[in-house]
Amino acid sequence: MNELELKLKGKVPGDDTGIEIRKSVCAICDPGTQCGLDLYVKDGTIIKVAGTKEAPHSHGTLCSKGAAMRQYVYSPERVLTPLRRTGERGSGQFEPITWDEALDEIASKLNGIKREFGPESVMFFSGYAKWARPYLMRFAMDFGSPNYLTESSTCATAMVMAQQLTYGAPAGPDLKNTSCVMYWSHNPSATKSLNLEGINRKIESGAKVIVIDPRVTDLAQLADVFLQLRPGTDGALALAFGHVIIEEGLYDREFVASWTRGFDEYKQLVADMTPEKAAGICGVAAADIRAAARMYAEAKPACVHFSAAPVVHHTNGVQNYRAVFCLIALTGNLDVAGGNRINPASLVHQPGGFPTREREFTCAHRLAGLPERIGARRFPVWARLCNEAQACDIPRQMRTDDPYPLKALFALGLNYRMFPGSQDFLDEVCKLDFIVDADLFLTDSAKHADIVLPCCSSAERREIRCWPMGYVQFTQPAIEPVGESRSDVDILAELSKRLGLGDELLEAGIEACVEWMMEPSGLTVKDLDEHPEGMWVPGAKPPAERKYLDGGFRTPSGKVEFVSSVLEDVGGEGCEALPSYREPAMSPVSRPDLAEEYPLVLGLGARLPMYQHTRTFRLPWTRSLSPDPHADVNPADAAAAGIADGGWMTVATPKGSLTVRAHVTGLVREGDVHMYHDWPQANANDLLDGDYLDPISGFPGYRSSLCKIAPASAEGRGAGHD
Amino acid sequence: MIRKSLCFDAKKCVGCYACAVACMDQNDIDVVGDGVAYRFVAHVEGEDGGDVRIAHVSMACMHCEAAECLDACPAGALHRDEASGAVVVRRELCIGCHACAMACPFGIPRFGRDGTMQKCDACYARTRFGYGPACAEICPTGALTFEEVNDAADAKLKRFGRSLV
Numbered sequence: 001m002n003e004l005e006l007k008l009k010g011k012v013p014g015d016d017t018g019i020e021i022r023k024s025v026c027a028i029c030d031p032g033t034q035c036g037l038d039l040y041v042k043d044g045t046i047i048k049v050a051g052t053k054e055a056p057h058s059h060g061t062l063c064s065k066g067a068a069m070r071q072y073v074y075s076p077e078r079v080l081t082p083l084r085r086t087g088e089r090g091s092g093q094f095e096p097i098t099w100d101e102a103l104d105e106i107a108s109k110l111n112g113i114k115r116e117f118g119p120e121s122v123m124f125f126s127g128y129a130k131w132a133r134p135y136l137m138r139f140a141m142d143f144g145s146p147n148y149l150t151e152s153s154t155c156a157t158a159m160v161m162a163q164q165l166t167y168g169a170p171a172g173p174d175l176k177n178t179s180c181v182m183y184w185s186h187n188p189s190a191t192k193s194l195n196l197e198g199i200n201r202k203i204e205s206g207a208k209v210i211v212i213d214p215r216v217t218d219l220a221q222l223a224d225v226f227l228q229l230r231p232g233t234d235g236a237l238a239l240a241f242g243h244v245i246i247e248e249g250l251y252d253r254e255f256v257a258s259w260t261r262g263f264d265e266y267k268q269l270v271a272d273m274t275p276e277k278a279a280g281i282c283g284v285a286a287a288d289i290r291a292a293a294r295m296y297a298e299a300k301p302a303c304v305h306f307s308a309a310p311v312v313h314h315t316n317g318v319q320n321y322r323a324v325f326c327l328i329a330l331t332g333n334l335d336v337a338g339g340n341r342i343n344p345a346s347l348v349h350q351p352g353g354f355p356t357r358e359r360e361f362t363c364a365h366r367l368a369g370l371p372e373r374i375g376a377r378r379f380p381v382w383a384r385l386c387n388e389a390q391a392c393d394i395p396r397q398m399r400t401d402d403p404y405p406l407k408a409l410f411a412l413g414l415n416y417r418m419f420p421g422s423q424d425f426l427d428e429v430c431k432l433d434f435i436v437d438a439d440l441f442l443t444d445s446a447k448h449a450d451i452v453l454p455c456c457s458s459a460e461r462r463e464i465r466c467w468p469m470g471y472v473q474f475t476q477p478a479i480e481p482v483g484e485s486r487s488d489v490d491i492l493a494e495l496s497k498r499l500g501l502g503d504e505l506l507e508a509g510i511e512a513c514v515e516w517m518m519e520p521s522g523l524t525v526k527d528l529d530e531h532p533e534g535m536w537v538p539g540a541k542p543p544a545e546r547k548y549l550d551g552g553f554r555t556p557s558g559k560v561e562f563v564s565s566v567l568e569d570v571g572g573e574g575c576e577a578l579p580s581y582r583e584p585a586m587s588p589v590s591r592p593d594l595a596e597e598y599p600l601v602l603g604l605g606a607r608l609p610m611y612q613h614t615r616t617f618r619l620p621w622t623r624s625l626s627p628d629p630h631a632d633v634n635p636a637d638a639a640a641a642g643i644a645d646g647g648w649m650t651v652a653t654p655k656g657s658l659t660v661r662a663h664v665t666g667l668v669r670e671g672d673v674h675m676y677h678d679w680p681q682a683n684a685n686d687l688l689d690g691d692y693l694d695p696i697s698g699f700p701g702y703r704s705s706l707c708k709i710a711p712a713s714a715e716g717r718g719a720g721h722d
Numbered sequence: 723m724i725r726k727s728l729c730f731d732a733k734k735c736v737g738c739y740a741c742a743v744a745c746m747d748q749n750d751i752d753v754v755g756d757g758v759a760y761r762f763v764a765h766v767e768g769e770d771g772g773d774v775r776i777a778h779v780s781m782a783c784m785h786c787e788a789a790e791c792l793d794a795c796p797a798g799a800l801h802r803d804e805a806s807g808a809v810v811v812r813r814e815l816c817i818g819c820h821a822c823a824m825a826c827p828f829g830i831p832r833f834g835r836d837g838t839m840q841k842c843d844a845c846y847a848r849t850r851f852g853y854g855p856a857c858a859e860i861c862p863t864g865a866l867t868f869e870e871v872n873d874a875a876d877a878k879l880k881r882f883g884r885s886l887v
Contacts, residue, residue: 001847010847011748049747051860061862067743189736194862196736204884216774218736609738621746624753625739625763666767666774 011040011048018042022478023052023533025465026066027129027458029612030156030308031348033192034465035062036534037069037458039478046070046459046479054533057467061194064610064622071619072457073482077441079454080483089430089448099484099494102451106410107498109434109450110143113407119144120371121406125391126150127413128615131348131463132488134362135506135513136412137387139492141363142501146370146389147406151418151613153375153391156349157382158312158697162321164385165564166579167334168554169342171325172351172468173303177338180208180299182292184234184324185310189218190607208299210292212237214603214703215632215674216667225292228669229282231603232314232584232704237289238323239581240278242270244293245330251297252332259548260329261555262563262578269578281581281589283669297331301338304328313605315574315585315701317694318381322564322579329560335546343468343543347517352466353540355520361513362387372403379698380570390698392419395690398428408434412455412488414445415614417678420700421655421690438491441618444680454485461487464514464528470540472521474514474528489513567696574695584704585692588671594706598653600637602707603674604684614678629682630661631675633709638664641709648712651675653705655689658682659712673707725807728844728855729874730780733881734865737778739763741857741866745782748845748856758832760842761857780866782842782857783830785809794825799839808844 001009004016013019024037036055040048049069053060062069082102087093097105110122124140124147126133133150140148163170175181175198188195196218203209203222211223212234220226229237245251246267256263275286275293282289296302304324311321333339346352364387367373374397375390376383382390397406409429414437416426429435430448437446438453446452460481464474481487486494489510496507505516515525521537528535552558556565568577583590587601610622617623631651633643643649645664650657651673660675660682668674677684685702692701742761751757761782768775789809792800799815800822802808818837823829831839845855849868853859858868867874 006847007851010845010851010853012848012851012853048856050744050856058862060859062740062744062860063862064739064743067740067747067860070747189738193736193738193740196734196863200734200863204881216776218776218778221775610743620754621743621751622739624759625742666769667776 013040019047022476024459024475024478025463025473026062026069027131027463028065028069028072028615029191031130031350031465032308033058033194034467035066035194036473037062037066039459041478044479046073052533056469056471058194063193064625065612065616068616068619068621069459071621072616073459073479075441075618077618078482079439079442079446079452079485081454082484083442083452085450092442092447094452099486102453103495103498106436106451106495110408110410111499113433114143117405117407118371120146120404122408122410123147123149123374123389123394123406125409125411125414127411127415127418128613129413129458131465132412132492133348134358134517135489135492137362137364138503138506139496139501141366142496142503142506143499144370146367146373148387149374149389149391151391151415152388153698154309154418154700156308157386157388158318158694158699159306159308159321161381161385161697162312162318163325164554165318165381165561165566166322166325167329167342167560169344171328171334171340171342173305174301174338174341175202175303175305178207178301178303179338180210180296180302181305182210182212182296182302183219183305184212184307186219186305186307187213187215187217187607190609193609208295210295214669214672215606225288225295227282227284227288227292229284230669231601231672232316232320232587232701233282234311235316235320235323235579235581236273236278236281237284238320238327239270239273239579240275240289241293241296241327242266242323242330243273244275244290245297245327246270248294250294251330255332255334256330259553259559261557261559261561261565265578266326266562269580273581296327301336302331302333303338303340309605310703312694312697312699313702314704315692315694316582317699317701318696319574319576319579319582323581326562326579334560335548337545341543341545342547346521347464347466347472350466351468351543352472352537353468353470353542354466354472354537356517357520358517361517374406375698377403379696381566381575381696382698384566392690392693392698392700395421395425395428398431406432408432409436411435411437411449413439414449415443416445417614417683417685419690420685420688420692420702422683422685424690438488440485443614453491454483455491456481456485456487460485462510464518470537471534472523472528472537473531473534474525476532572695584701586701586705588706591706594654598706598708599671600707600709601672602651602653602687602705603672604687604702605677606632606674608676611676611678614680617680628661629658629676629679630663631673632663632665632668633673634668634670635664635666636670637673637709638662641711643709643711649709650712651687651707651709653687653707655687658684658687662709673709677702724870724872726849726868726870727785727807728782728858729867729869729871731865731867731874731878732777732779734863735778735780736863736865737763737765738862740860740862741780744856744860745842756835758834758840760840780857781828781830783809783844784828785844790825790827791822791831794821796821803843803846806844806846806849808846810843810846811839811841813838813840
């Protein structure tokens, strides 16, 4: 090989090879990670993907999903033109149509439905990616529908609610300045692998680590204390921590006296939850509970590293996390350096250390004048704390027309498998008169739409992102859109014109919108465009400490609420004002009758590193790493059922059963079965009923229910797509 | 001078597969066609004093100084790239006899549908020009690095030293 041939083989950028590096971001997973992408482009085509070294968050690394970006962009399953359904819903039979035809048809149908049934009968849904959500919410408000909803009806929002109820707003861990981190359900190996280097450095610097997780993880192995609890008992464990901390006088008396509401009631509540009692409930040693509680309370400062969904994916989830978050206030670690600090979001749920007008841009303030949202009556706490409708209530409203009929759905990235009883959810949605889904691929959800619109990937569009250290990036398209695909925001802008919504700003396009949202930051689109790789925001700063000294907390009382005013006001089963512990609705303790037939605890939603919901199953590179659906089973349970490692087994619940491979592993507790969700041919979320929900948040109790397992043959497994 | 090579630190590996996919991307590996993966990630479970432990290993060709595969190949399909020290296969010369697979102590040589051997070449066509191997460049935890082996050993030695305090 001559030098040029060698360089071409190595994909070395340069004038001689014609390979150019263009900067972008990976949007395959959520905005908490968003890694910088170096796209190696030759003749307009991406030929290689790498991480962006100067990205301050991901510093040149990617995970297995981001590394597969090229197959994501060039998947043969990309939708290339707008499509109109010609066969039955779900048949996958469509005809290509032009953008004009598609947009005109959508505008005419949606305006017709609006005239006949009111704007509230049209739902506006966002799945992944999350970047276009502010624009979609504005669009829904323009249309006059209160029913802007997202897949966050089952992810993250309940965790935010637990913090809002307790101290008004989310308070992230200040890892940089802490001397003790309590990871309460976090498995970065599968979800945020780039976090691990920092964790290792932190441990080497002498910081203490506590890990609470039902499974043994890489992180758990690094811990000073690891508590492997029974799924769904987090609340009991956290109350026992409170018991130890108060009993041993380790709490911050001054903060508690001045800045909390309901401490005496809380003290009474935890008095009853001795470590010995919690040990019996959670299945961990009382001595370990005491050790962990002391370690967290005595380290100054200490922080709690929480995660989006695992703890709130229980029918008692919000209260469980509320009990955890109370510990932050109890120990005086709230809004201080090295503790948990309240840090307002700048863009797309992410703090950036600079002010924006994103919230105003969404026009959320108009909700007050609109009819009630889906789920508002069934989940009043949700409606009070969150701007979205609760999508888990869609099936009920479809069945009952209460409080009004739903007729149409306009979705950016619909994924019915995010919802409990997914097939039932889809069946109800299919009764709508009109469904539009914009997506990259003709997914199993998109196959049920009347019109499918082709969307761009992050490599083909512009989007603005920020990172907590004060960094912002307004990306440039690295390649031309694949097929006739368009950016979600371009679609909304064009549709807004045809619907006659009269939104000049949205219709002016993404640059105008970004200019408007970024105005308080002092940065213009011109500034941002000079740095396609991203830039440090001048004047961006970390949040101040003890901001509550100036105006209190954003709770009704202005204090941290051990006793929640909102829950007190709403009341009802499961909405106790104190974070008291209740068993998961389906557990061996709460339902011994069911447990006779279904003796094992079923946890759905533990992650695999190569998958993010349904997004990367269709990519041969990631799929080759884990081709078959499987569930983790403890060796003792597998032996008792006569199931071999790698063999097929059925996992059955009262709702249904699936055939998957057994992964026999000591990493899960005896008595627990853990399964990844969303598999095309074995969707775990179908194993639960659509009504298996937390009464506060409406979140599904994915992480704790009951099941049984039995050996099976490979024939039992279903075929499926993504 | 000791050449830089791929170094692996099992204590830092979390089995995330980023290296495996970055390798597929760099080498355009068609895993549903005639391609096979060059880099493998294995999860090993064991017990330590009653506690379950898990470790992960990212493995590809070790590019041994005394490469048994190279000696075993009767067709001259394997050679050493002198600049990088990488053991490189020329598939057009491979006769598919599997002698390399029998000789390799690590189970690295693999064969695609066309019967010829495929394996890691340590991205010698990148390292020649100052770029790192794709797997090491992407590794989020620093478990896979491209450096002088004694420097990598130094880092482990220091960590061991710290663990004594």
